[in-house]
Amino acid sequence: DQQVKQNSPSLSVQEGRISILNCDYTNSMFDYFLWYKKYPAEGPTFLISISSIKDKNEDGRFTVFLNKSAKHLSLHIVPSQPGDSAVYFCAATPLGQNFVFGPGTRLSVLP
């Protein structure tokens, strides 16, 4: 049973436009959500997180939105840059337990 889902395996966006990556979860005990970026042959790199008490968190070009009632979160990247091309993983955790990752979405930003 996949508790964290990323239904789009891949996404292509033109440079300068907005990238929107989506994530859905099923476990209502999750209270902290994170996005990681991963390049080939490297470890995942933390991007941005959001607590369940918030519905938005912004850091530079990255904004994460959380809709608790829909059990849905999204990552917006504006403007998208070619260096953003990577696999993006959504992760969730209940306090004090392990992090559960989604299967990832491969983002390609086209120049």
Added chain:
Amino acid sequence: NAGVMQNPRHLVRRRGQEARLRCSPMKGHSHVYWYRQLPEEGLKFMVYLQKENIIDESGMPKERFSAEFPKEGPSILRIQQVVRGDSAAYFCASSPREGNTEAFFGQGTRLTVV
């Protein structure tokens, strides 16, 4: 402040041998997580440890796999009698885990079983 260090980066083992993967968490982090990534797949949770304790090993195969995080030294993921299906990238992450916080990942160990 050094990041999470994993070694070796690449490990080749013949079927039936043992593989030992090491993870040194970030300074001040007492929580370690191990994940496995098979080709073209996401990160699958294996085990969550604190110093000298296994907190959650629900993602660990019941046989051949074990993990430890001793009071002194790195966390070790051990795979006995490796098989071809164990070939994967193994990532370690650490966190201070005082409340909600992110986990920081190492570069991973790529295990190839021949």
